[in-house]
Each structure stands twice: as structure tokens, then as C-alpha cells.
């Protein structure tokens with residue numbers, strides 16, 4: 001097989017809190033990159049609670065899994081499932097009947113190293129939490145995408161995870177995805193805006209994904225829906241991953257504009273809430 | 279302020295739960311990131327003030343010691359004004375000769 005020119009990138013998708021959309025992000029970003037002609041493999045590191053295969057609609061084609069590869073029952077090539085709609089997309093499923101300790105961080109590094117020559121993107125879907133499963137998922141990461149929701153507990157847990165990633169020896173750069181934003185609630189100030197969350201966490205924002213029922217419908221069908229609003233947001237994130245300068249297009253951009261205007265008017269660059277008196 | 283300006287400045291609902299959430303998180307993350315509880319931080323401040331007052335008289339009412347977030351780093355920022363001492367004039371309370379003076 002030809003050696004690819006560009007270096008491969010291992011990108012881990014993680015969050016701290018469960019249920020914020022890691023698997024959704026991994027599936028949709030992988031599909032978006034594959035649609036752009038990039039060769040992608042996504043690894044489900046959520047051993048015991050595998051789901052990535054289901055969201056991508058390949059659940060009936062699993063023969064071998066990550067743990068089979070680690071324990072030498074099959075070679076890597078025989079565990080990869082090629083997606084029917086996206087020929088550039090491959091899935092390495094998690095084992096369903098084992099637990100997180102079946103794989104170690106160094107084994108994850110060995111697996112991604114074996115995949116690097118053949119794939120431009122290696123996306124890893126991390127389990128929730130800060131234990132072994134998380135450590136497995138971040139060990140091989142060149143970059144990390146932190147998924148959070150505009151919700152107090154999810155933001156707090158994201159902060160904890162960002163802190164833990166900063167302590168890793170490799171210190172992979174982290175970027176933020178804010179998922180399930182309801183523009184209408186943000187407008188009423190009844191939901192944290194993407195700018196609020198980015199302010200609080202102080203890391204680079206790579207994308208904002210709206211709350212969109214198309215996500216659930218795509219999950220039902222096992223097929224990503226690139227034309228939905230959420231699907232478009234994932235495509236934008238994929239383009240930013242590829243280095244394109246795509247302006248953030250959601251309601252949040254205007255929020256940010258208003259805030260900047262406020263600072264301009266008051267000559268203040270301080271945190272929100274300290275600018276005006278009631 | 280007129281509602282036009284309020285809307286233009288994006289500050290229509292300052293008491294909205296989104297604003298409350300942001301303020302609560304910013305306070306909470308000081309504790310999370312430093313792993314110091316508010317009580318511990320207060321005790322640390324009191325001890326810092328006590329130690330410094332052993333050596334120089336300070337303006338207690340103007341002391342400010344705070345944990346601040348700069349990007350993702352914690353900074354302990356202290357503004358501790360010293361009282362003018364005997365070198366330049368009369369010491370306000372304690373003698374300049376006794377650096378170990380107990381707090382006045």
C-alpha cells in the first residue's frame with residue numbers, strides 16, 4: 001500500500017460527562033471527512049458499551065473487535081469494517097462483552113501506530129469518565145476534541161478533563177465542540193452561549209452544533225445526515241480540522257459581536273457582568 | 279437605558295439563567311482548578327496577612343488577595359499596601375524597631 005504523503009492525525013473525542021454527544025461527533029466528523037475524500041478510521045474505545053457501529057449502521061457486519069486485535073485473535077485489517085456509503089471510512093468496533101481493562105494505553109498506541117501509515121485521520125470515540133477508558137482513549141492522541149453541552153454540569157466536567165489533558169506528558173492540543181445549542185434559548189439568555197462556554201473554559205472553539213432532531217433520526221437509520229443543520233455544523237468542523245478558516249456562523253457569532261460592541265462602548269475588556277450596573 | 283440600546287448591546291436579560299450559570303461556573307472553577315475550598319482560601323489569606331504583618335505594618339483594610347484565572351492558569355494575586363513607616367515619619371501604631379510586633 002502506498003505511503004501517504006501527509007502525516008496521519010490521531011484525534012480523540014472526549015468529554016468527562018456522558019451523553020453529551022461524543023459518539024455523535026465521532027460518527028459525523030468521520031463521515032464528513034470521508035465525504036471530502038479523506039481516508040478515515042474511527043475507533044470505538046468505549047469497551048462494553050459499544051455504540052459507534054450502531055450510529056454508523058454497521059452493527060450487523062462486526063466479525064472481530066478491538067479486543068480481538070489486542071489479544072491477537074485476528075489481525076487489524078480483519079477487524080476493520082468498511083462503510084458502504086463512504087468507501088473511505090472504516091470502523092474499528094469495541095468489544096461488547098468485556099470491560100475497559102481489556103485494553104491498556106500502550107496497546108492503544110500500538111494499534112494507532114499500526115493504522116497511521118494507511119489513514120490520514122484516526123478518530124477515537126472515548127467513553128465517559130476519567131478512568132481507564134479515558135486514559136486508553138487519550139494515550140495515542142495528537143489532538144483532542146472536547147465535547148460539551150451548554151449546561152453547568154457538562155461545562156464543569158469538561159474543565160476537569162481539559163485539566164487532565166494538560167497534565168499528560170504529550171500535552172495534545174485541545175479544542176472545544178459545543179453541542180446541542182438552542183439558539184432561541186441563548187437569545188433569551190436562558191442558555192449559556194458558545195462564547196460564554198469558551199470564555200469559561202479558555203480553550204479554542206472548533207465548532208458549535210445546534211440541537212437538531214435530525215441527529216436522532218440519523219441515529220435511528222444508522223446513516224449520518226449531512227444536509228441537516230447539525231450535519232452542516234459537522235461539515236464545518238471537518239473543514240476547520242483540515243485547516244480551512246471557516247467563520248463561526250451560528251447565532252453565537254452575533255452574540256459575540258454585541259458583547260464586543262459593549263466593550264467598545266464602555267472601554268472595558270473585563271468579564272461580563274462587571275460592565276454595567278443595573 | 280432604552281430597550282433599543284439594551285437590545286443593541288445584547289444585555290436584555292442580565293438575570294437570565296444563562297448569565298447566572300456563567301457567574302456560578304466562574305466561581306466554582308476557581309475552587310475546582312486550585313483544589314482549594316473557599317474556606318481554605320480564606321485561611322490562607324489570613325495567614326499570609328498575619329505573616330507579613332509580623333515584619334511590616336500593613337493597611338489591613340486595603341489588602342486584596344485573590345485567586346484569579348488567567349487563561350487556564352491560576353494566579354494568586356496579592357495587593358498588600360504597607361503603611362508608611364518610621365524611615366519617613368512617625369509609625370502609625372507599632373514601633374518600627376520591633377519587626378515582630380503582634381497585630382495591633
Ligand SMILES: Nc1ncnc2c1ncn2[C@@H]1O[C@H](COP(=O)(O)OP(=O)(O)O)[C@@H](O)[C@H]1O
Nearest residue numbers: 018019020021022023024180210211212215216
Ligand atoms: N446536536 C444534537 N441534537 C439532538 N440530539 C443530539 C445531538 N447530539 C447528540 N444528541 C443525542 O444525545 C444522545 C447522546 O449522544 P451520544 O453521542 O451517544 O453521547 P455520548 O457518546 O457522549 O454518550 C443521543 O441520543 C443523541 O441522539
Ligand SMILES: [Mg+2]
Nearest residue numbers: 022023046051
Ligand atoms: Mg458514546
